[in-house]
Amino acid sequence: MGADVQMTALATVLDHIRSGRARSKPELQRATGLGRTIVVERVAQLLASGLVREGELGASTGGRAARELQINAEAGVLLVFYVNLKGVDVGITDLSGHLLHRQHAENDFASGPEPLVEWLIKTWDGQLSELGKTRTDVWGIGGGIPAHIDFASGTLIDSPSLPASWRGFPFRKHLSAPFGAPAWLDTDDNLLAVAELRTGNARDHENFIYVHADLALGCGIVTGGTLVRGAQGAAGNIGHIAAYGTDDALCRCGRRGCIEAVFGGEALVRKAVAAAESGESPALARQADIDLGAIGEAARLGDPFAIELSRAAGYNIGRILSATINVMNPALLIVGGRLLQTGTLFFAALREAILHHSLPFVTEGLTIQAVEHPQTAGLIGAANMVLDELFSPQELARWFAAGSPEITVPESVEVEHP
Numbered sequence: 529m530g531a532d533v534q535m536t537a538l539a540t541v542l543d544h545i546r547s548g549r550a551r552s553k554p555e556l557q558r559a560t561g562l563g564r565t566i567v568v569e570r571v572a573q574l575l576a577s578g579l580v581r582e583g584e585l586g587a588s589t590g591g592r593a594a595r596e597l598q599i600n601a602e603a604g605v606l607l608v609f610y611v612n613l614k615g616v617d618v619g620i621t622d623l624s625g626h627l628l629h630r631q632h633a634e635n636d637f638a639s640g641p642e643p644l645v646e647w648l649i650k651t652w653d654g655q656l657s658e659l660g661k662t663r664t665d666v667w668g669i670g671g672g673i674p675a676h677i678d679f680a681s682g683t684l685i686d687s688p689s690l691p692a693s694w695r696g697f698p699f700r701k702h703l704s705a706p707f708g709a710p711a712w713l714d715t716d717d718n719l720l721a722v723a724e725l726r727t728g729n730a731r732d733h734e735n736f737i738y739v740h741a742d743l744a745l746g747c748g749i750v751t752g753g754t755l756v757r758g759a760q761g762a763a764g765n766i767g768h769i770a771a772y773g774t775d776d777a778l779c780r781c782g783r784r785g786c787i788e789a790v791f792g793g794e795a796l797v798r799k800a801v802a803a804a805e806s807g808e809s810p811a812l813a814r815q816a817d818i819d820l821g822a823i824g825e826a827a828r829l830g831d832p833f834a835i836e837l838s839r840a841a842g843y844n845i846g847r848i849l850s851a852t853i854n855v856m857n858p859a860l861l862i863v864g865g866r867l868l869q870t871g872t873l874f875f876a877a878l879r880e881a882i883l884h885h886s887l888p889f890v891t892e893g894l895t896i897q898a899v900e901h902p903q904t905a906g907l908i909g910a911a912n913m914v915l916d917e918l919f920s921p922q923e924l925a926r927w928f929a930a931g932s933p934e935i936t937v938p939e940s941v942e943v944e945h946p
Contacts, residue, residue, distance in 0.1 A: 532921070534570075537562055538928070539921040541570040542599075545580055546624065546915070547726070551596040571597065577931065578603055579623075599624050604667035604932060605659070606914050607652045607707065610906025611635060611644070611673050612716050613689060613743045613794075617907050618648055620655050623667065625727070625911040627904055629655040640693040641684070645702045652707075667933050669703045669711035670914035672719035672906055674744065676761040682713045685761055688768065688781035689744055708934050712917050716740075717764055718755055719909030720901065721748025724862055725755075726912040728905075729897055733860045737852065739766075741845060741878075742865035743793035749856060767792060769848050787848050791841040793820055793866050799837060800826075809833035820869040827871040835873060842867075842874035846881030853886045853894070861896045864905075868898055 540560050544550040550559040556567045574580035574597075582595035601624035609618045619630035631651060635644060648671075656662060675687030675694065682700025684690075703711040714722075721738040724730040730738070734753040740746050745767030749756040756763045767788030768781050779789035789795055800818050803809035811831035815822040826834035845867075853861065861882070867874055875898045883891055917923055918933055927933040 532925075535921045535925045535928070537566055538570045538573060539919055539924050541567060542574060542580070542919050542924075545574070545597050546599040546919070551598070552594050553597075554594075556597075577928065601626060605656070605661055605665050606911050607648075607666055607669045607703075607709075608907045608910035608914070609648055609671040610716060610719060610910055611671070612906070613674060616644065616648075617903065618651050618655075619904075619907045620652065620659060620661075621907070621911040623915070625908060625915060627907060627911075628659055630904060630907060631655070632903070637690055637694070640691070641697040641699070645699070648703070649706050663707050666707045666709045668709050668914040668918050669707060670713070670910040671699070671703075671711075672714055672716035672910055673699070674716045674746075676765075677713050677715055677757075678761055679712070679714060679757055682711055684713070688779070704935060710918070710923070710933055710935050712914055714757070714910075714913055715746070715748075715761065715764070716906060717746035718748045718757065719906050719913060720864065721750055721755060721909070722912050722916070723901075723905045723909035724748075724899075725750055725753070726916075727908055729862055729899055730860055733858075735856070735858045736860035736862060737849075737856060737858045738862045738864065739845075739849065740865045741793075741863055741867035741874075745788040745792050745845065747849075747852070749852075749858075751856065766848055766852060769851075771844055771848065787845060791844050796820065796823060796837060796841055796867070796870065800834070803833050803837075820866045824869045824871040827873060834871075838870040838874045839877045841870065842877030842879075843881045846878035847885050849878070850882050850885035853882060854890055857890055859893060859895065861894060862899055863897065864899045864901045868900065 541556055544556055544559050550556040553567050553571055557564055578600055580597055581600045583598045584596055601622040604623055606621045608621055609616060615632060615634045617632050620628045622628060673684060674689040676685040678685050684694055684697045684699060686695055699713045700711045717740045720740055724738050730736045736750050738748040747764040747766050749764050768786045770785050771787040771790040775790055776784040777789040778784055779786035797819060800812050800823050804812040804818055809826060809831055811826035811829050811834060812818055823834050823837060827838050879896050
């Protein structure tokens with residue numbers, strides 16, 4: 529068996545063990561289709577490396593019960609972060625993706641990416657110390673940014689949401705250098721889709737769309753169990769599709785009439801504030817702080833403005849999504865984010881628009897779910913992105929023989945702005 533084939537088999541066995549789809553050698557044979565000898569050899573390699581270990585006794589199938597195979601989660605740690613328009617989460621997970629430490633802070637995007645990187649490194653060092661770990665325990669680094677990312681180089685290409693000073697910033701180099709560990713960066717919406725794929729509602733689905741209906745609008749698309757990133761890291765950019773027939777509000781991308789500029793969370797809050805100040809919405813005028821939750825509360829109390837605002841947002845976003853559904857033909861559509869706080873009418877109208885504007889045979893088997901994500905979802909998605917990369921055949925071939933995925937990165941890194 530060639531080296532490439534061996535590493536592919538090793539990665540396949542490891543993926544089934546860490547995902548829990550197979551926990552014994554017989555289960556691995558059935559789930560992977562690999563022969564008994566190959567499974568036995570690859571499992572022996574993983575056990576010898578310390579990456580996999582034997583756990584509790586499994587259920588007996590008539591013979592002697594075998595111990596279940598599991599990832600050795602304590603072999604190393606991952607450094608993860610997640611940036612959205614409200615701030616940044618930073619944490620550390622084990623090799624199973626279980627969160628060991630988490631902190632949240634506001635972020636001043638106007639100051640550029642360098643202060644964020646400095647803060648991340650300082651915060652991770654503190655978290656490592658609290659956990660009794662050092663930089664040598666770090667196996668990988670992963671994060672999400674509201675931007676288009678060149679995944680291959682870990683460089684930020686562009687973002688309608690961030691200042692120009694962020695464009696071209698080589699995050700991978702700056703994050704890898706202090707820790708000597710590989711780093712990966714992706715769009716924030718994609719990480720939420722990865723979290724759903726690996727640990728959430730989409731675990732049993734290979735074709736789904738995760739819609740992040742939040743202050744901004746975007747989505748992560750998974751086809752054949754693989755995340756779709758696009759040629760320039762911009763796949764899933766539904767927020768900048770024109771909301772035809774509504775209004776021509778100026779979008780942060782520089783164009784007018786984008787669905788995000790008209791019905792994204794920030795746009796709804798602006799409309800709600802204006803309605804409160806003008807007296808158009810008495811219920812909102814009584815709110816001390818107007819946010820998406822306040823709109824939902826006003827709608828619940830029967831305020832006509834809030835009801836229509838929530839309904840219009842849901843229907844028009846659903847109308848835009850119907851085109852994507854016709855193209856991608858997913859089995860599952862997951863809707864998450866703060867826009868769900870505007871009330872049940874939002875999701876009901878979104879679903880109505882999708883069913884009305886999509887092809888009937890495309891939506892016949894489509895499940896549409898609204899989910900409330902924990903605040904840790906972005907970090908969990910970042911960890912699973914890193915694990916998917918670390919344990920891919922290409923990466924395993926690079927580091928498996930050495931025992932851990934260390935890399936050498938120059939300590940002095942130049943910022944490469946275009």
